[in-house]
Amino acid sequence: MNEIGIKTRILLMTLLPCGLLALVLGGYFSWQQLQDLEQQLLERGQMTAEHLQRPAAEALLARQPERLRSTLSRALNYQDVRSISLYDSDKQLLEHSGPQMHLAGRTLPETGLAAGTGLQIQASKQSTHFTLPLLASPGLLEKVDRPDLEPDALLGWLEVELSHGNTLLRSYQSLLTTLVLIMIGLLITGALVSAMGQRIIGPIAHINQTIARISRGQLDVRLDEQGSRELDDLASGINTMAQALQSAQGELQQNVDQATEDLRQTLETIEVQNIELDMARKTAQEANRIKSEFLANMSHELRTPLNGILGFSNLLQRTEMTSRQEEYLGTITKSADNLLAIINEILDFSKIEAGKLVLENMPFNLRDLIQDTLTMLAPAAHQKDLELVSLIYRDAPLGLSGDALRLKQILSNLVSNAIKFTHEGSVCLRTMLEDEDEDHVTLRLSVTDTGEGLTSAQQKSLFKAFSQVDNSLSRQPGGTGLGLVITKRLVEQMHGDIGLNSAVNEGSEFWLTIRLKKSSQASDDLPIQPLKGIRVALCEPQQLSRQALVHCLQDLGLEINQYPDLSALERALDMPDGQDIRLVLLGSPALDTSMSAMLACMRDWADSGRCQSILMTNTTEHTQQLDSLPGAHCAVLSKPLCTRKLFRAATQLLQPRSLLATQQLSQQTERRENPGSVSVLCVDDNEANLKLVETFLSEMGTRVLSVGSGEEALEVLHEQRFDLIFMDVQMPGMDGRQTTEEIRLREELSDQHPAPIIALTAHALADERRRLLKCGMNDYLCKPISPEQLRECIEKWTGQQLLTPPPQAAQPEVLSKPSPLVVDPAEGLRLAAGKADLASDMLEMLLAGLPGERTRMAQAMTNGDQEALLETVHKLHGATRYCGVPELRQACLRAETRLKEGGAAEVEITLMMQAMERLLEITSVE
Numbered sequence: 001m002n003e004i005g006i007k008t009r010i011l012l013m014t015l016l017p018c019g020l021l022a023l024v025l026g027g028y029f030s031w032q033q034l035q036d037l038e039q040q041l042l043e044r045g046q047m048t049a050e051h052l053q054r055p056a057a058e059a060l061l062a063r064q065p066e067r068l069r070s071t072l073s074r075a076l077n078y079q080d081v082r083s084i085s086l087y088d089s090d091k092q093l094l095e096h097s098g099p100q101m102h103l104a105g106r107t108l109p110e111t112g113l114a115a116g117t118g119l120q121i122q123a124s125k126q127s128t129h130f131t132l133p134l135l136a137s138p139g140l141l142e143k144v145d146r147p148d149l150e151p152d153a154l155l156g157w158l159e160v161e162l163s164h165g166n167t168l169l170r171s172y173q174s175l176l177t178t179l180v181l182i183m184i185g186l187l188i189t190g191a192l193v194s195a196m197g198q199r200i201i202g203p204i205a206h207i208n209q210t211i212a213r214i215s216r217g218q219l220d221v222r223l224d225e226q227g228s229r230e231l232d233d234l235a236s237g238i239n240t241m242a243q244a245l246q247s248a249q250g251e252l253q254q255n256v257d258q259a260t261e262d263l264r265q266t267l268e269t270i271e272v273q274n275i276e277l278d279m280a281r282k283t284a285q286e287a288n289r290i291k292s293e294f295l296a297n298m299s300h301e302l303r304t305p306l307n308g309i310l311g312f313s314n315l316l317q318r319t320e321m322t323s324r325q326e327e328y329l330g331t332i333t334k335s336a337d338n339l340l341a342i343i344n345e346i347l348d349f350s351k352i353e354a355g356k357l358v359l360e361n362m363p364f365n366l367r368d369l370i371q372d373t374l375t376m377l378a379p380a381a382h383q384k385d386l387e388l389v390s391l392i393y394r395d396a397p398l399g400l401s402g403d404a405l406r407l408k409q410i411l412s413n414l415v416s417n418a419i420k421f422t423h424e425g426s427v428c429l430r431t432m433l434e435d436e437d438e439d440h441v442t443l444r445l446s447v448t449d450t451g452e453g454l455t456s457a458q459q460k461s462l463f464k465a466f467s468q469v470d471n472s473l474s475r476q477p478g479g480t481g482l483g484l485v486i487t488k489r490l491v492e493q494m495h496g497d498i499g500l501n502s503a504v505n506e507g508s509e510f511w512l513t514i515r516l517k518k519s520s521q522a523s524d525d526l527p528i529q530p531l532k533g534i535r536v537a538l539c540e541p542q543q544l545s546r547q548a549l550v551h552c553l554q555d556l557g558l559e560i561n562q563y564p565d566l567s568a569l570e571r572a573l574d575m576p577d578g579q580d581i582r583l584v585l586l587g588s589p590a591l592d593t594s595m596s597a598m599l600a601c602m603r604d605w606a607d608s609g610r611c612q613s614i615l616m617t618n619t620t621e622h623t624q625q626l627d628s629l630p631g632a633h634c635a636v637l638s639k640p641l642c643t644r645k646l647f648r649a650a651t652q653l654l655q656p657r658s659l660l661a662t663q664q665l666s667q668q669t670e671r672r673e674n675p676g677s678v679s680v681l682c683v684d685d686n687e688a689n690l691k692l693v694e695t696f697l698s699e700m701g702t703r704v705l706s707v708g709s710g711e712e713a714l715e716v717l718h719e720q721r722f723d724l725i726f727m728d729v730q731m732p733g734m735d736g737r738q739t740t741e742e743i744r745l746r747e748e749l750s751d752q753h754p755a756p757i758i759a760l761t762a763h764a765l766a767d768e769r770r771r772l773l774k775c776g777m778n779d780y781l782c783k784p785i786s787p788e789q790l791r792e793c794i795e796k797w798t799g800q801q802l803l804t805p806p807p808q809a810a811q812p813e814v815l816s817k818p819s820p821l822v823v824d825p826a827e828g829l830r831l832a833a834g835k836a837d838l839a840s841d842m843l844e845m846l847l848a849g850l851p852g853e854r855t856r857m858a859q860a861m862t863n864g865d866q867e868a869l870l871e872t873v874h875k876l877h878g879a880t881r882y883c884g885v886p887e888l889r890q891a892c893l894r895a896e897t898r899l900k901e902g903g904a905a906e907v908e909i910t911l912m913m914q915a916m917e918r919l920l921e922i923t924s925v926e
Contacts, residue, residue: 006204007197014193019186026178033174037167041080045130045162046119048078052158056086057134060155061144065094072097080162082127087157094156130160203231211238219246306343309336359493362773363519364404366443367392367643370429373411374640381419382618387426388419388640389544391551395433397441401519406490411445413483414510418449425450425507428544439518442496446511454502462500487512526647529557534654535580537572539563540587540616545639549585549616552643556650558583566598573610583654584613587639588621599625606633612653616641648799678800679721682706683713683739684728684760686875688845692831692882693726693760695838696787700802702794710734714742722755723798726781729761729772730874737775744776756797760785761878785881821886822918828884843883847923849876850916861909870899873912888915 004012052075059068065086072084076098083098122129134155141151149155203226213221219242223235313333321329370390381388411429418427427449435442454462462484491498495515502508536558540546546562553560561581563569572578584605586598602613606629614635617626626636635649680702684690690706697704705722707713711734713725725743729736740757747754759772759780772780778797781789791802821827825839832839853876860869877892895908 005201007194007201010197010200011190011193015186015190018189019182022182022185026182030171030175030178034171037170041128041162041164041167042121044078044080045121045128045160048075048081048084048162049119049130049132049158049160051075052084052160053132053134054140056158057136057140057155058144059086060088060094060134061136061140061146061149069095069097075160080166081160082163083161085159085161087159089154089156091157098161125164127164128162130162132158132160134158200228203228207231207235207238214238214242214245219249306336306340310340359403359406359490360770361401361517362404362770363399363401364407365524366396366398366400366431367524369404369408370411370431371640371642371644373408374415374429375638375642377412377415377419378638378640379619380416381427382620382639384419384423385618386419386422386424387428387542387544388415389426389542389548390429390640391431391544391548393430393432394551396431396443397433397436397518398524399519400441401517402494402514407494407514410487410490410512411447413487414447414512417483418447418451418508418510422449422451422507426542426544434513440515441518442513442515444511444513446509448507448509450507453504453506453508454500455504459500459502526643529555530647531650531654532557533559534582535559535561536583536585537561537563537569537578537581537611538585539566539569540585541565542587545587545616545641548641549587552641552646553585555643556647558650566601570601573605582611583650584611585616586613587616588618595621596625599629602629602634606630609633614646614649614653644799678702678723678794678798678802680704680794681713681716681722681725683708683710683726683731683736684878685709685731686728686879688842688849688879688882689728689760691845692838692842693785693790695832695835696785696790697794700787700791700794702802710736710739710742713739714746717743717746721752723800724794725755725757726760727757727777728878729759730871732871736777737772740776758793758797821884822888822915822922824884824886826884827886831882831884839884843885843923846879846883846885847920849879850920854913854916857909857913861906866899869905869909870896873899873909876912885919888912888919891915 052071055071056065056068059065068086072086072095075081075084081098083096085093085097086095088094118133118135120131122131134157136146136149136151136153136155138151141149207223207226210221210223221242222239225232226235310333313329313336316329370392374388374390378388415427415429427447430446430448432444433441434444488498491512491514496513498510498512500508500510534557536553538546538549538553538560539562540549550560550562561572563572566586569584573581573584584602586602588595588598598615602615605611605613612633612635614637615626615629616637616639619638629636633653635653637645637649678701680697682690682693682697682704684693684706685708687708690708694704694706705716707716710731713727714734727736727740731739734742736759743757744754746752756778757776759777761772761780761782779793781793794800794802823843828839828843829836832842853872856872857869860866860872873892873896877889877896880889880892883889891908891912891914895905895912898905898908
């Protein structure tokens with residue numbers, strides 16, 4: 001409607017009511033005329049029937065109906081009469097004039113028109129039938145000698161049919177005349193209204209054109225009188241507006257000229273300021289760049305000697321020392337670890353500020369990550385007699401994908417802060433599911449403590465950089481004030497949020513939400529309720545630890561009886577119902593029970609064979625009495641609870657009477673026949689690497705099998721199974737990733753339990769590490785690999801404790817030199833774990849392979865084969881990782897990094913060739 005013009009609206013407003021009224025009136029009068037025509041038709045039919053009634057009755061009395069034939073024929077000339085029929089009393093046709101009548105479809109409604117006469121009227125679409133009974137009236141009987149008839153006896157029937165054609169024709173003519181008159185009236189009305197509307201639209205169009213000219217800047221245009229009071233008022237208003245605009249334009253132009261002059265002067269000033277600001281910005285950017293480079297360089301420079309301090313401290317701890325020396329060395333190690341943590345925080349903060357911190361996306365097990373984090377922080381909590389526990393709700397999925405290292409850093413910061421500012425009570429880490437869809441989950445993790453709490457002012461400044469809760473001179477030492485800032489930035493980068501609920505003297509709760517992807521590669525590999533039906537007794541004085549322990553025992557399928565103290569537990573064991581208890585779990589410290597009493601009960605239960613027992617102690621409660629417990633019947637675990645350790649300890653204690661899977665039974669039988677042994681498969685194309693790793697693993701009591709290619713590894717795995725596989729990444733033929741994918745495929749097809757596969761690589765970039773884990777590998781180690789790394793990796797993935805090699809004599813400290821040495825015997829001895837023969841063999845094997853490697857590199861460079869060149873450099877780099885050849889190792893590192901980044905590496909390869917020449921020259925002279 002908004003797009004319809006005024007003229008059209010006037011026409012619609014006029015024609016629609018007039019047309020509607022004309023149609024109503026025309027329809028009414030047409031209907032009235034039609035009713036009159038129908039009434040006239042009925043009257044004519046009645047009159048015709050009554051006119052023929054007497055002659056027809058006389059003819060029937062005289063029994064001469066044929067004499068009525070001419071009368072009936074003349075009656076057809078009457079208006080609308082179509083046919084006339086005469087019937088006897090039995091309705092047998094006697095005489096008929098006109099066309100044959102059609103009785104089908106006739107209705108016999110009686111009307112009030114012939115009431116009292118006996119006349120019946122039946123109407124159809126084409127005609128109307130009037131049926132009149134013929135009676136022997138007394139007057140007719142007097143004239144005719146018919147003694148057989150009684151007065152008013154029925155003589156017969158007279159039927160008259162009237163056609164509707166003439167009536168319908170007249171009604172159609174009337175309706176057509178009405179419609180024509182209505183159309184003519186509407187056309188005349190429309191023409192008059194259009195003419196009147198044009199007299200309104202014309203001035204409005206003229207006014208519109210004038211306004212358009214004014215809008216284009218022709219402010220001197222004026223309107224004349226329009227011949228209407230309303231339009232004249234409108235024209236006067238427009239003229240006044242144009243006059244006002246003309247005056248305002250003059251003033252505006254004057255103001256614009258003045259403003260333009262002022263703006264020109266201002267722009268000159270701003271231009272000068274912009275130049276100064278640009279110089280200041282460049283100065284600030286340069287200062288920020290210098291700061292970032294300084295932080296990175298200082299972090300690297302500080303971490304390099306720190307790594308040396310920590311490394312030689314670990315070597316020194318393996319030597320014989322006095323108790324005072326051990327104390328001093330422990331202080332050095334602890335201080336170096338704290339300093340390294342501070343440097344790492346500063347480096348992380350600088351990366352976050354520069355936007356260069358990239359989160360990885362790797363599968364991990366949530367429960368193992370949380371429990372490993374609390375295990376690492378347990379000594380600090382137990383030194384203050386704090387209860388440290390984690391509660392993971394059952395609806396939280398365990399197999400997730402994300403940056404496990406950064407998530408562990410977040411939890412470590414929050415839990416360590418809670419321990420730092422809590423003097424008594426507990427620190428609890430709760431994990432629950434907040435939201436879940438098909439591919440992602442949103443977790444809520446909260447760290448609750450019973451510490452001092454925080455004021456409102458302290459809470460406001462808590463997440464600011466270089467800000468600490470207590471900045472007074474008497475504050476607790478430690479930290480840079482960056483921990484919570486880094487935590488907040490990491491949580492936000494994980495698409496989550498972090499907050500705090502705290503009150504003074506009521507403790508604090510730090511909570512965070514993170515969104516992570518689900519992962520089937522890191523799902524829980526522990527059996528479902530493996531110890532179902534076994535009855536255990538639990539005596540744990542600490543409430544939160546008891547709650548977490550009950551949750552874990554229920555997951556293992558154990559039936560739990562809880563007791564408040566040791567005396568109640570002993571009374572229950574003496575009862576008949578106590579005979580079914582096969583395992584007892586004791587927690588310390590108990591309120592009214594000494595450690596000696598608990599250990600005495602455990603020994604008594606072991607000697608009598610009543611039940612097995614597990615003692616859960618703080619990390620600070622290590623005494624010689626704990627080591628004297630019988631290992632076949634007792635186990636000691638450190639708090640906080642670790643599900644895997646508890647499952648392993650309970651399984652080992654209950655194994656003779658528990659039902660385990662067939663595969664577990666076979667593995668345990670093999671290990672009982674070979675005490676302390678773990679089967680390991682090493683896959684590497686470098687003989688020196690194989691020999692070094694094989695030497696380390698043999699000293700730890702493992703059974704090692706070494707192969708030189710991926711194809712050989714697949715053949716060996718077809719014949720036998722291994723507890724662990726160490727896989728080199730880059731090998732000729734099938735590389736480590738292809739071999740791992742084939743192994744995983746075979747395990748899936750044969751429904752075998754997957755063996756842990758650990759990648760061994762000399763140089764692993766961040767993207768390469770992600771690809772290694774995605775192809776099916778469980779973990780990776782960067783060369784050079786120390787015996788401690790191998791031990792930790794094997795114990796982590798197999799759960800078996802390995803033999804500890806005898807301590808080696810401490811090596812003399814080697815002074816750093818401004819440039820890397822060509823040959824460093826001390827470093828080679830250190831990399832061989834102090835074994836001089838092994839170090840010598842490793843160097844000889846490297847030197848023997850250098851000529852062939854040099855030839856292959858030269859040929860690959862000549863052919864432009866980057867893949868073959870990278871493979872040769874990587875293999876040589878891996879060999880240098882186990883020998884004291886610093887110069888060649890650094891040259892290989894630079895060349896491999898350059899090749900993996902896709903850049904031209906001619907300079908790096910040349911330097912590496914020169915390092916190889918110098919190494920061969922020096923060793924040949926020696």
